[in-house]
Amino acid sequence: MKKLIQFKNIVKSFDDTLVLKGINLDIYENEFVTLLGPSGCGKTTLLRILGGFLDPDEGNVIFDNEEISNLPPYKRELNTVFQKYALFPHMNIYDNVAFGLKxxxxxxDVIRQKVTRMLKLVNLEGYEDRKVDQLSGGQQQRIAIARALVNEPKVLLLDEPxxxxxxxxxxxxxLELKKIQQEVGITFIYVTHDQEEALTMSDKIVVMRDGEIQQVGSPTDIYNEPENEYVANFIGESNIIDGIMKDDYLVSFDDDDYECIDFGFKRNQEVDIVIRPEDINIVKRGQGKVNGKVKSMLxxxxxxxxxxxTARGNHVEVTMTVYDKKPVFNADAGEYISAxxxxxxxxxxxxxxxxxxxxxxxAQAWDEADEDYLSLSKIEYDIxxxxxxxxxxxxxxxxxxxxVEIFVVKQKYVMDEKKRIGIAAFDFFKTMDEIEESQALETDLKxxxxxVSWDLDTDESVEIPNIDYDFEIEDLVPxxxxxxxxxxxxxxxxxxTRSAEVDTNVGLDFAPEDIHVMEKMGF
Known part of the structure; x- marks a missing residue:
C-alpha cells in the first residue's frame, strides 16, 4: 500500500500552550483513519494543519511525496467536511454540490454527470431542486459530503461531522460513511472523541492525548492490545490492575500468579494489567481463578x-461502648449538660x-425551657x-x-504495605439516645x-466506603x-447476560489470552 501522507515532527503552539508535541504519523492510500481523543488533545489542530488552515511551528507535511506545508488550502488535493456543514442556504441542493465544479x-454536461453520481452515492438522488432548509440534519450532512467528494480529492477530511x-x-x-469511503476508494481522515465511531468505521485508529500519539493500530489491536493504561481506559471499559511480570507468559497480581500470552518484559518488571469486563465469567465459588462477593448489579x-x-480492602476494627447514661440536670439553673x-x-x-x-x-449544654444551646465556660483536665x-x-x-474520662492510648493503626494504604480508628463511647437519633449512622460511626485512611506514599486521604457493625438499632441495649x-x-x-444477587459469593474465571499486560505509563 502506498504511503500518501507523512507528518514529520509536527509542533504547534497557541500562545504559551504547546498543543502538538512532535507528531510523527504515516497515512496510506484508501485508509479510513480516525484521530481519536478527548477535547484539547490536538486532533483537530493536526487535521487543520493538513488542510492548510493552520501552519505548523515546526515539522513537515508530506503529501504524495511533496512538501505541502506552504501550499494554500485550495491547491491541496483534499477537501474538508466540518461539523457545521456550511451549506449555502440560498442555493438548492444541485447548486450546493456543483459549486466547486463551477x-x-x-x-x-460534466458538472451534471458528476453531481448526479454524487447524489446517487449519498442516497439523495432526486433531491436536486430541494432547498437546504427542507432537509433533515442527516441529509444536510450527506450533501456536505457529496459537495466535498464531487471535486474528486485524494483525501477527505472530516472534523466530527x-x-x-x-x-x-x-x-x-x-455505516453510511464507511460504505461511501469504500465505494469512492479514497483516504478518509476522521476526527472524533467518540470511541464507538472510531471502532465502527476505522481501518486505523490514532489515539491522542495532550498533543502526543499514544497508540496507532487497527480497532482490534487498539481494543485487545492497548499499549498503556490511558488507551485501555479511553477505548472501552477496563479492569486495570497493578502487577508484576515475573517471566515471559507469567504475571502476578493480588499475591497470585497467572498464565498470560505476553512476553518480552524484564523479569519482575512492574506492569499494568487490563482485563476487559466482557472477558470475565461468573462461576461458582471455588471454580474460577479468584473468589469474591457481588457488590452491585446494574x-x-x-x-x-x-x-x-475479590479481595477485602485494608480494615480496622474498634469497640463501641453503648451506655444508657442520661444528661446531668441542674434544677436550680434549669440546665442540662451531657458529654x-x-x-x-x-x-x-x-x-x-x-x-x-x-x-x-x-459535650453540650442546653436550657430546659427553650432548649437553646449554652456555652461551656470552663473545661478542667490534666492529661x-x-x-x-x-x-x-x-x-x-x-x-x-x-x-467524663479521657483514655489516652496508642491508636489502632493498620498498615498494608502491599496495597500501600493505612487505616486507623478509635474505640468510642455513645449513649443509646445518640445512636437512635442518628440520621446517617454510617457517617456518624466514622x-x-x-x-481515617490514607495513601502511605502520598499521605492523601483514601475513602472508607465499607462500615460493618454487629447490631441493629431497634435491638440495641447497653x-x-x-x-x-x-x-x-x-x-x-x-x-x-447472566444475573447475580448482591452479597452472593461467586468465582471469577478468565483465560490467559484475556489478560493483557502493558508498560506502566510515565508522567
Whole structure:
C-alpha cells in the first residue's frame, strides 16, 4: 500500500500552550483513519494543519511525496467536511454540490454527470431542486459530503461531522460513511472523541492525548492490545490492575500468579494489567481463578454490569461502648449538660485543644425551657503524655457540670504495605439516645471513631466506603459492639447476560489470552 501522507515532527503552539508535541504519523492510500481523543488533545489542530488552515511551528507535511506545508488550502488535493456543514442556504441542493465544479469552470454536461453520481452515492438522488432548509440534519450532512467528494480529492477530511446528529441517525451515518469511503476508494481522515465511531468505521485508529500519539493500530489491536493504561481506559471499559511480570507468559497480581500470552518484559518488571469486563465469567465459588462477593448489579440493556469485590480492602476494627447514661440536670439553673468519655492517641496529646476535647466528647449544654444551646465556660483536665485514664470536667457559667474520662492510648493503626494504604480508628463511647437519633449512622460511626485512611506514599486521604457493625438499632441495649471500617478491595467490573444477587459469593474465571499486560505509563 502506498504511503500518501507523512507528518514529520509536527509542533504547534497557541500562545504559551504547546498543543502538538512532535507528531510523527504515516497515512496510506484508501485508509479510513480516525484521530481519536478527548477535547484539547490536538486532533483537530493536526487535521487543520493538513488542510492548510493552520501552519505548523515546526515539522513537515508530506503529501504524495511533496512538501505541502506552504501550499494554500485550495491547491491541496483534499477537501474538508466540518461539523457545521456550511451549506449555502440560498442555493438548492444541485447548486450546493456543483459549486466547486463551477468555480473550476467545468462544462455543464460534466458538472451534471458528476453531481448526479454524487447524489446517487449519498442516497439523495432526486433531491436536486430541494432547498437546504427542507432537509433533515442527516441529509444536510450527506450533501456536505457529496459537495466535498464531487471535486474528486485524494483525501477527505472530516472534523466530527456527526456531532450534531441524534444517536440513532449517528449510528446509521457511521455505516453510511464507511460504505461511501469504500465505494469512492479514497483516504478518509476522521476526527472524533467518540470511541464507538472510531471502532465502527476505522481501518486505523490514532489515539491522542495532550498533543502526543499514544497508540496507532487497527480497532482490534487498539481494543485487545492497548499499549498503556490511558488507551485501555479511553477505548472501552477496563479492569486495570497493578502487577508484576515475573517471566515471559507469567504475571502476578493480588499475591497470585497467572498464565498470560505476553512476553518480552524484564523479569519482575512492574506492569499494568487490563482485563476487559466482557472477558470475565461468573462461576461458582471455588471454580474460577479468584473468589469474591457481588457488590452491585446494574441492568445496561444488552448486558448486566456486575461489580465483584475479590479481595477485602485494608480494615480496622474498634469497640463501641453503648451506655444508657442520661444528661446531668441542674434544677436550680434549669440546665442540662451531657458529654461522653473518649479515646485519644498518645501522639496527639501535645496538639489537643479545648475545642478538640469538646468535639471529641460531644459535650453540650442546653436550657430546659427553650432548649437553646449554652456555652461551656470552663473545661478542667490534666492529661499526661502517657497511657492512662484522665478525668475532664465541663461546666457552664451557672455551675452545671459533668465529668467524663479521657483514655489516652496508642491508636489502632493498620498498615498494608502491599496495597500501600493505612487505616486507623478509635474505640468510642455513645449513649443509646445518640445512636437512635442518628440520621446517617454510617457517617456518624466514622466521625465518632475518628476513622481515617490514607495513601502511605502520598499521605492523601483514601475513602472508607465499607462500615460493618454487629447490631441493629431497634435491638440495641447497653454493652460493647464491634465496628469495622475498611477501604475497597480489588473490584472487578463484569459485563454478562447472566444475573447475580448482591452479597452472593461467586468465582471469577478468565483465560490467559484475556489478560493483557502493558508498560506502566510515565508522567
Amino acid at each position: 468555480i473550476k469552470k467545468m462544462s455543464d 456527526l456531532g450534531a446528529l441524534d444517536l440513532k441517525l449517528r449510528k446509521e451515518m457511521q 441492568f445496561k440493556g444488552v448486558h448486566n454490569e456486575i461489580i465483584v469485590e 461522653n468519655s473518649f479515646y485519644v492517641d498518645i501522639q496527639d496529646i501535645d496538639e489537643l485543644t479545648d475545642d478538640d476535647i469538646i468535639a471529641r466528647a460531644d 499526661q503524655k502517657e497511657a492512662g485514664t484522665y478525668p475532664v470536667t465541663f461546666s457552664t457559667s451557672k455551675g452545671t457540670s459533668i465529668t 466521625t465518632w471513631a475518628d476513622a 454493652g460493647k459492639y464491634k465496628v469495622s471500617f475498611s477501604t475497597i478491595g480489588r473490584e472487578f467490573k463484569i459485563h454478562t
